[in-house]
Amino acid sequence: MIERKSWPVPAIFGLIQKIGAVEQAEMDSTFNNGLGLILVVSKNEADGVMRALKSMGEKSFVIGEIRKGARGVTLRD
DSSP, X not given: OEEGGGSOOOHHHHHHHHHHTOOHHHIIIIIGGGOOOOOOOOXXXXXXXXXXXXXXXXXXOOXXXXXXXXXXXXXXX
16 A cells, blocks of 8 residues: 655656646556655564665655555555
């Protein structure tokens, strides 16, 4: 389950979507809306991983969680 509002989407992606009349699903699958890399880690390790990334000058965000259910990704507004 990924929460759309859990990271700042760079303005360029809104511009691409508007000018190109690109559907949200295409923006999600093609551009990742500004997320360059997603790491999946346990809740117990998340703070340590985020601290390590920050120490390397990287920004990080908790964007969702894994839930039991059908395989796949759900994006929630």
